[in-house]
Amino acid sequence: MTKIFQPGRLDVAAFAQAQAAVGGHDPLQKYERLALDLRALEPDSMLKWQALGEHRTAADGSVRPALHLRAEADLPLTCQRCMGPMTVPVRIDRHFVFMPDEAAAAALDDESEDDVLELTPALDLHALIEDELLMALPLVPRHETCPGEVKLSAQDEGFDAAEADKPNPFAALAALKGRKPD
Known part of the structure; x- marks a missing residue:
């Protein structure tokens, strides 16, 4: 009999022991924290993911339950x-x-090339996927070459000309200061 594993409450030890696999195609709207950092999502924006249970040798030499995640x-x-x-x-x-x-x-986390987490009886795999996606976002997203002209100034072309037409408010004070009292 094959055990069915639920991604929302994944028993990692049993998942690794069974060398099981789960995966799916989820709408990006399902990941609320991620959606906050994204531009308006299209209804067909999807995330493809897969998790494989396995055992891996940890940095301390012990064989531990492990998860291989692709998204x-x-x-x-x-x-x-x-x-x-x-x-x-x-x-x-x-x-x-x-x-x-x-x-x-x-x-063990500092010594390991793999991420090291605490073994829990009910891992929320969707939350782990969302965390990994959030960490994978670029800090400052930008085009290699922007498709349109990039405006690099906050002022209009006539800004300096308009400023030159205004009289200096301190000119009148300078004129008063320069006069000698009668």
Whole structure:
């Protein structure tokens, strides 16, 4: 009998022991925190993901339950140079090794090439995927070459000319200062 694993409450130890796989195609709207950083989402904006259970040798030499996560999506962002729309392809291919407690995970995390997490009986795989996507977003999204002309000035062409036409308010004071009292 094949056990069915639920991504919202994944038993990682059993998932790794079974060397099981889960995956799906989810609408990006499902990931609320990610959607806050994105430009207006199209209804057909999708995220494709897959998780594979496995055992991996941790940095301390022990064999631990692990998860191989792959995800990909084309994320609609705003170019910070021209403020126009752009699409950024994001691909995730990460391994997670699970330790019995938070202290053991923290101790091993700096030494490991894989991400090291605490083993929990009910991992929310969707939250982990969303975290990884958020970390994969570019800090300052921008086109390699913007499609239109980029306005690099905050003032109009006639700004300096308009300023030159105004009289200096201190000119009258200078004239008064220069006069000698009678």
